[in-house]
Amino acid sequence: MIETTSAGGLRERIAASRTWQTLRAATWLEWQARGNWTNPILYGIYLIVRPMTTSLVLVLMYWLVSGAHAHGGLFGFLIAGAAAWTFVDQIVAGVPQAVLADREEYAMLKYVYITPARFLVVLIGRALPRMLVAFISFTVTLAFGVAILGVPVDVRMINYPLLLLALVLGFVGITALGIMLAGLALVLKRGAWQMPQAVTGALYLVSGAIFPVAVLPVWLRDISLGVPLTYWLELTRRALLGSRIGETFPIASTGAILGWLALTTVILSAVSVIVFRICDYFARERGQIDRTTGY
Amino acid sequence: MSTLTPSAEASAAPAERSFARQGLRLGIMTMIGRAYPRLVAANREPDWIFYEVALPLLQICAFALVYKALGAPKYIGIVILGGGMMAFWINVLWSMAAQLHWERQSGNLELYLMAPASMLWILAGMAIGGMLATAVRAAAVLILGSLIFGVTYHVVSYPLVILAFLFSLVALYGLGSMLASLYLLYNREVWAIQEVIQEPVALLTGSYVPVRALGPIVAGFAALIPLTLGLDAVRQLVFPHLFATLLSPGWEVAILGVLVIVFCGGAAWSLRYIEYRAKVLGRLSLKWQ
């Protein structure tokens, strides 16, 4: 027989610890999903192959133009950007896809949704293992760039506090973006699966992931200044490469860029939560929480 | 076993021919039927313009801007052309190679195996539908990219360009059909394999840099992927003397002809193997969730 454990004080204890438990369970679920996605060797290859391939393409492009195996200032800029972009790929594109998979493949979204757990907390939990995975990928790609391709990163000269700060702020902004897109994915009927890729593709262009935003047309450059990823990439590069790389904001101080990153991250986070809530409202209003699109 | 009398043989011959004609007719109808969703249904909703033209264009623009940042805008045409051809690779990867896997997941594969026409006709329908639909998308990417960055083309030989393009497409879709059958041996790994190979193939086939930049040995291996030689040949023929090439366009077209035979033959063989596994061993119905 089942013990009736719900009465009295248990519900209060339950409510108090629910947020932590939700975060832990959602993180664990995503970790299981990542780990079970395929066999570990294939997964390991997947983790490093994408950023490394992009890095290699950029290296080849660089060498094609320079005509020799030269390592100028822009070389490190390209590789650091390609390595850091893994965070965006993993989280901004990955979290909405996790939500869609829950709805369309596992048919479990509605059951998670009707639990008292806060759905935002579930999504943050789903982002955390992806953050770890992205960090591994980032580190391996950079190590490959430094050891094999000759990217000018001196491990002793890295500004670690700045790098940590940039990564933490970057994680907040990137997760906020992932949450916003997860909300949008719930209400889109067609194209929900492709939409996160479309957004990351657009961000790839405007945030100067693999080229300085100075080469963009003026109107796109203005957009790039409103995107926290632009400042995050710049700070990450400065932390890794030192002041030798300043093509995006050559005259801005690191402190100023940090300030802009913090400000745009706060704004983005607030906008993301609002957009998510609106999407959540519409998804519920239209009955899309448990509806499979079949696309 | 009974022996046919001469008169019976005489009467059977037209019947066989008639059956063959019916078989051919059925095959073509099957092919058209399977191509239909890709040619017509997939274009019903206009959002494909955004997801299949605008989205690839964003990535192409990003790589084109790298050349601009490096002070070498003359190479932007290489990226635009590579991006256009990449549309076919993406289509082959996700809508050919993985297609039978998706069909199995949705329960359609059994229906295909039960259908009277050979599965080869179904694969051919998928390939032709995918090829034509992607051609529209690739053309849009090419035209828009060229207009945005002001790329100009100087075609050396139209027949060779057309031949290189067609051979590389047929061989590429042959490769896709072959993979489609072989992927049925895997379940959850399919998605992972696709993700793993998508970008390296883009690198190896020289989508953003001429394949010669990989060095002769790597480029030689990369030439086994039909897109590599097709792209290199077309680039040579529309951007003459811009970069170091792998082989002359004539040789590249000839090798592509061989690849057509190899991959189309491979597709037929792998399909027979898969049908054997399905019907004799009963090993193709597990659905992963």
Add this chain to the structure above:
Amino acid sequence: MSHPAERDVPAIQTVNVRRVYHARGGRSIGGAKAGKTVVALDGVSLNIARGEIFGLLGRNGAGKTTLIKILTTLLAPTSGQAYIDGMDVTREVTKVRQRIAMVSGGEQSGYGILTVREQLWMFAQFYGVPSKIAHQRIDELLSAVGLGDQANQKVYALSTGMRQRMNLCRALVSDPEILFLDEPTVGLDVEASRSVRDYVRQWMRQDPRRTVLLTTHYMFEADELCDHVAVINHGHIVAEGTTDDLKRGLQEHARFQLEMAEWLPAFTEMLRNRDGVVEAQAEQRNDRTQLRLALLREEFIVPTIASINEAGGRVLALRRIEPTLEEAFVRLVGDEAESQREAEGAEVNG
């Protein structure tokens, strides 16, 4: 903590709930074709008392699942109010969710990547159940539904029946007070269906505060499980009451079947002339006679039998003939469809 008004309010209450689906631009939503509007629920009012198993019966598209979605906070009503334990499902979402759980049938839901135990533990976490208690409950639940040996098996390897039993455990692991079962036995074999029904009954017996709202197409299931039922058709509640009420509502007269040892043709004439007897039909079966009687009221049976005895007849067995719930259901939704057609016809003609 229990809601203060728990004893005074119904476990589930809906007041004039209406739900309309609008389809726009070439898309179909909730059965509504492009440019059309479908009224899935049209003023549904229900009161379901605590401790009941309440059945909601209706044809496909009648509005059952829409109502469950609204009550489980998955869908917002277009108008009207819905309450769980007196709490508004649109405004007090978290409080409502603390009390409910749901199992839907006819779908292959579940994280195939997890084991059965892991899946249940994860849901317990979402409800804030401490791991120790969660594991204890998981063991008890799995063993109660006969899945004890499958605890460490991956979900993808479970059969449909096993998966549905696991889903029932998933719903119960948070110890909900109100359980929504949306066609829970669809697609299950006889044994698995029975196992689900048996366990629901057992679960209800354990705590009088528990309530179940069940939707089903299987009338015998509703008959077997439900204390009260409502029939919904085209978004309207067309009948409500106990299953016996519904069946009786179908019967104009009290019907009985009698087994007689011997029969004389004069009996039939005698019965037809008696007060209260509407119809009497005799049929010879082997060495016995089967007499079917329709009486104006139930109480006429005693004097009728007495008169048969007085006339020399011998009654061996007596049975009241009840219509089945299925007959009652078909009559109800058929009548409703008929009157709707008439109304539509009148509208067109008018």
